[in-house]
Amino acid sequence: MAAYTAVISLLQTLDQPNISELFHDHSTEMFDSLRATAEYFQDVLENTSNEKIKSLEEDIRVVVSEAEDVVEMKISEIIKEESWTFGILQHHDMLPVVEKMDTTKKQVMEILCHDADQILELTGDSLIGASSMSDPMLSDQLEDDIVQGLDGDLEIIDKRLRGPTSDLDIVTISEFQYRNVLLEALHCISKQRVIENTKDYDKMNDSELADLVQKSLKGPRYLVVVDDIWSRDVWDSISQIFPNRNNGSRVLLTTRETDVAIYANTSSPHKMNLLDLDNSWKLLRDKVFGLEYDHPPELEEIGKKIAEKCQGLPLIISVIAGHLSKTAKTLKSWEYVAKTLNEIIASHPNKCLGVLGLSYHHLPNRLKPCFLSMGNFPEDFQVDTWRLIQLWIAEGFIRAPAGSRKSLEEVAKCYLEDLISRNLIMA
Template sequence: MEGEDFVGFQVEVDNLLRQLASFTKKKLEVISIVGMPGVGKTTLARKLFNDAYVVSYFYVRAWITCSRVHHKRELLLSILRSVAEITDEVCRMNDCMLAHELYRALKGRRYLIVIDNIWSTEAWDDFKSCFPDDNNGSRIMLTTRLKDVALHAHPDGNPLCLRFLTEEESFDLFRRKVLVTGNDSDNLSSIGQDITRKCRGLPLAIVVIAGLLKNEFEVDSWRQVEMDWWLQVSGSINSLVLGDENHYMDTLSLSYNHLPQHLRPCFLSFGAFRENSDIPVNKLIWSWIAEGFIVQDGTKKSLERVAENYLMDLVRRSLVVVGKKGCNGEIKTCSIHNLLRSLCLRIAKEENFAVDIYKYDKHSRLCRNKRLIIPYECSCYSSEISQSFFMDVSIHQDSSKLIRALDISSIELFVFPCELLQLVQLRYLELRFKAGYLPESISQLRELQTLIMHSKKKMVVPKNMWKMKNLRHLRIKSGGVLVNFPNLEEEPNVLENLQTISLITVSKPCQNILAKTRNLKKLGLCGPLEITQSGDMKCLDLGLLKHLETLKLLYTIPLCKAGRLGDSIKFPESLKSLLMSITFLDWKEDWIFKMIPNLEVLKLKVHAFSGKDWETRPEAFPRLKFLKLEELDIMTWTATRNHFPVLRHLQVYRCSNLMEIPEDFGNIIMLEVIELGGCSDAAANSARHIQKEQEICGNDCLKIVIKPGLTSSQTNQQNARSG
């Protein structure tokens, strides 16, 4: 992506040019380009630096490139050489004098300084005092892999996080680098498109591969290039790119070598996941904890919170890409570029690093490093699955103590394989059952921290489950859950580490469990809820769960009429996210939201409330940021901006009777998006009217998204994405 072969990023170029040469913003500004190695940060900065208008606009331009271990003196002299004459006297100056000399040389002149590949906040601190602000439009441009460095240099700025190339842009770059006009070949072009798709939009990878093919072309003519050579390149593209030490590995390895020791195993663990996969953040974090990668940092933060910080550090270093986000901004999925994944595998092999997570995948049959002990004659599977599974598994008795994480959820089990009980160090286990009945002996897995179970039918959780002191996360995905509860009255501090239970049946003995799991942060309850003789709906007392942040209430048996809540219901003030479905509450029962002053996310789905009119109570949602209404029979909604003062995102799906969005919502300062799907034309028009009124008032930030044809299946897909 150099010189005449610069491809893509035209919108980014235009925006950056406006920032660089702004007639209205004269104050000195720092503009940053952030991204992973090879994504094109330097090339983009170079294009801007050499732009004809930029050259004419700035009186002085200087470009310096940092190394991981920067040398202040050398960099100061490098800038000075671009702006002033370097004399012997200047060369004899110490660092402080050089900094002062640079300040004097720049004073009163409109300048552009590019600091390429800056690695640390300390490096910026060494330079920042050298740059005078004469209110004349001077600019400093940084390129960095670390978003923290960019924000440190300009805390109020909005650094450009450079995207990957699109498929069209990728092939355009590849074609320019390797194809020659007049020697076109449809077959080779087709293979070339396949190659660029596998490069996943990373410019440096495309250039390296194109260079490899071009070198072959320079030896032979086009007609002599063998198609199977191109196919071979396409089939082994990752290893070829990473195999070129001079062009690629040194660059990528710098990022790894610069990682703190505590982040290295976390980064290498990405090699255990399939290529191009969206990795659920919860599973990733729980597996890190299972592997022992996460240690307490001396604060009161949980291991999960520390792990989240580790992940965000890898994101800021441009080594991990954020995928889907939840409605409150938390990261739901992440991914890693295939080439970085190959780097993980290569370094893991060089350093003899074993990724202990073992995952059987029926599509790729991926078996990671550690070997699983399950006898071939195990009767837990069908014969076909058993044969294909054990063909991939080396059976070694000694290996059982090494496995800490196991995911065989792609296999549907008839019964729990008791052979798994031999995995005495197992900390993470994910299974899928045809009909789920866990044995009481599950409690023999004393080290187990995370248990995830899938089934289309009801599952039974044995009473011994609640004796597993190290259990942190219990997630059950099924048509319903039956739970056997022991008498816990005499057992103090049961499951004090447990943070997640979802989904379990609401029942009277369940109250005993919740009373002993006061550190719970996520809870999912499914119905039916108990109805008193007076017709009040009775829910569990959740007031003791002082750390609860996320709650799901899914009632499974619909009522004939709108219900009432008993006065005894309690919610903890710590609650931030609430989902309700098929609870059939009367809108007059919305007084419960006043009990949850810290609520940020509210999802009312499928007759959570019943009735034609919702008159929102004052001060009920002081901190609500995200509101979702789905499949409700509401017709009129009376509310003002004061009811939702910090609302950012409103979703209304398949509320076909709703006539309009409250008009005053346009005056909510924080509101960014109103999204409607499967609603009436009147509701859609009211949203458009709100947007138009805001544009007249100078507010161009409010976005309206209308999806008039949203069907039930599409809604389910939306739900799967948003949780």
């Protein structure tokens, strides 16, 4: 992220109006070299998921930042008329940073050449190593959460799963390891956590395991839940193991990516609704006091205010309820919780922020600065689209792809729509 930001900053500096007029002869060549290398770094950082490249990101950040410092320093000196020689920026001052940029570029190119099988992932998405629930950061996630107010969603999903169609239906709700998924599927199918012939599985290759899973699913109809899919490539890799026997089998797929949901089943992905205020309060109340106990009447009004601040998100309500369970059941204590709700959420990084962190981790680099910029606005602040787009452009976050005829405004709008489809921004 830091490397990408540095690259964008350098390109923004090089894009300043009339800056090329300060360069002449060899300096013009170096100016063009800096731009070309920076654009190369931008392309690599946006479109490459190679882990070895990540080890060079700090080198990229350092050399790019140094190059920008030199360019800005020389421009400043020229303006102050301290280093003006015949109106030309001396090329020898830029030679060291140009050479460092070239050296780093060669290192990146060597890695990509040696690992050509994993160079580019044009969608900008990376595969994940495990589902969100198996992530160490989320291992303490509440397993017995009481979820109020989702009866309508559950009824819709239930009808889809029990629907009359005989074709295999994919019901979607808006670091993957293929072999692990196959092994887990075999464990689930055999209804055992530990299988006696595990050693036999270890001897099988992925194709043999996939064939075994598919054969095991042939026959009676099945229901398979595939949780937290992040990219189309992941779905493509596992969808082939689900045979369509025209017997009403179902696959329940959950994802945070709208485009993945539509890709898996273009008919009508089900989008989960937020809880309304009544159900938010019921969830909060039941988790704090339990289903069988009444709550103090004097806490209902402030309790509803706390629930409303959670904006209908069950995970946040659960976190706040957990905090309230450990505090005094007094009006003063609950009023303090209402005032410090954001701080409480931030104090549980393995829950709310852990979930958000997964979504942020899988953002393409080009979207990360745009998303982080949203933190500049006050809580619950409504931002006009045109204003947000102009701020992104002014900050240098938006760059049209090479050869594109789209304006910066059009590119920024695409970025915004992308963030919305990833359920990171509420439109």
